[in-house]
Amino acid sequence: MINWVANPARFTRLSARAMPWCGWGAAAVTAAGLYWSLVLAPPDYQQGDTVRIMFIHVPAAWMALTVYLFLAVASAVALVWRHPLAEIAARAAAPIGAAFTLICLATGSLWGRPMWGAWWVWDARLTSVLVLFFLYLGYITLVNAFDDPARGGKTGSLLALVGVVNLPIIKFSVDWWNTLHQPASVMRIGGPRIDIAMLVPLVIMAVGFLLLFLTLLMLRMRTILNERKAMALRLNAEAPGPRSVQERAMVVHPGAG
Amino acid sequence: MSGIAGFFAMGGYAEFVWPAYGVALVVLAGLTAHSWRRYRQSVLAVERLQRTRPSR
Numbered sequence A: 001m002i003n004w005v006a007n008p009a010r011f012t013r014l015s016a017r018a019m020p021w022c023g024w025g026a027a028a029v030t031a032a033g034l035y036w037s038l039v040l041a042p043p044d045y046q047q048g049d050t051v052r053i054m055f056i057h058v059p060a061a062w063m064a065l066t067v068y069l070f071l072a073v074a075s076a077v078a079l080v081w082r083h084p085l086a087e088i089a090a091r092a093a094a095p096i097g098a099a100f101t102l103i104c105l106a107t108g109s110l111w112g113r114p115m116w117g118a119w120w121v122w123d124a125r126l127t128s129v130l131v132l133f134f135l136y137l138g139y140i141t142l143v144n145a146f147d148d149p150a151r152g153g154k155t156g157s158l159l160a161l162v163g164v165v166n167l168p169i170i171k172f173s174v175d176w177w178n179t180l181h182q183p184a185s186v187m188r189i190g191g192p193r194i195d196i197a198m199l200v201p202l203v204i205m206a207v208g209f210l211l212l213f214l215t216l217l218m219l220r221m222r223t224i225l226n227e228r229k230a231m232a233l234r235l236n237a238e239a240p241g242p243r244s245v246q247e248r249a250m251v252v253h254p255g256a257g
Numbered sequence B: 001m002s003g004i005a006g007f008f009a010m011g012g013y014a015e016f017v018w019p020a021y022g023v024a025l026v027v028l029a030g031l032t033a034h035s036w037r038r039y040r041q042s043v044l045a046v047e048r049l050q051r052t053r054p055s056r
Helices: A002-042 A049-081 A084-116 A123-144 A149-174 A197-237 A241-252 B002-012 B014-050
Strands: none
Touching: A002 A049, A002 A084, A002 A197, A049 A084, A049 A123, A049 A149, A049 A197, A049 B002, A049 B014, A084 A123, A084 A149, A084 A197, A084 B014, A123 A149, A197 B014, B002 B014
16 A cells, blocks of 8 residues: 555656656757758668658667567556556556557658558568557557556556567568568667668667657656546545545554455 | 758658658657646646645
8 A cells, every 4th residue: 555655656756857858858869860860861872862761760660669568568567566557657658659650650651662662561570560559559448448447457458468479570570471671680680780870860769769758658657647646536525424434434443344 | 953952852752751750740749749738637637626625
């Protein structure tokens, strides 16, 4: 019970201090990353200026996977230890992950059209990322489908954990199956196989996206905490009389009833 | 082509490069605005409830 109250309170205090730094950091780093991506980075010798789509597409794809991993770990913590903040973290993260996945799919499509000649192909990499997007949507729908937040959270957490099998499928789809999508050139054994002039803006954009994720995560978690507090206050206001007497009795005689 | 016009032409791929950056901007800005609006609403809701029924 002490954990229940103390940890969300400590989280609110810490996040109030961290949020402005993360938020303005995200804005500054992303602005620098955009300048580097659009102006400083050279066009590719084969792909021309379409390679600039990579500086959005690849960091968004990394975030789509990272946020899902976060969602799954938070769901596991919520299921096993019943930590309420973990369940709130999972709920807060899901729409952010869905947004990054949508950006990854849309920019990939815009890159595929000029380079492959198709907006979309049903190959392993693209299909598994589309499945990831639907996993996010399914989770969001499920946690909001129940009147009781605890039940919704539990059902959603189970879906999030089942969906984890999709992560290695996405990561290794380019190696396991024949695909139009190029294999990994940064996160690979033996180090990145990409020119430093393109690696730098890629990493800057990734850091900017990560900071934005952290900012929005804290903001959305505090929103859910406030909304639950408001719900508790409203319930308390609706049933004042006998209930508060009972509560007082429980404070005087803990364990009674 | 050079200068500003060349920059916006993106080597002939303007119709793919700019929408890609546009989609990212619209989705992320939209999510941020929505998150911020919901946060403000939640703060106001708690304040309103605490005013009408101060906590003991």
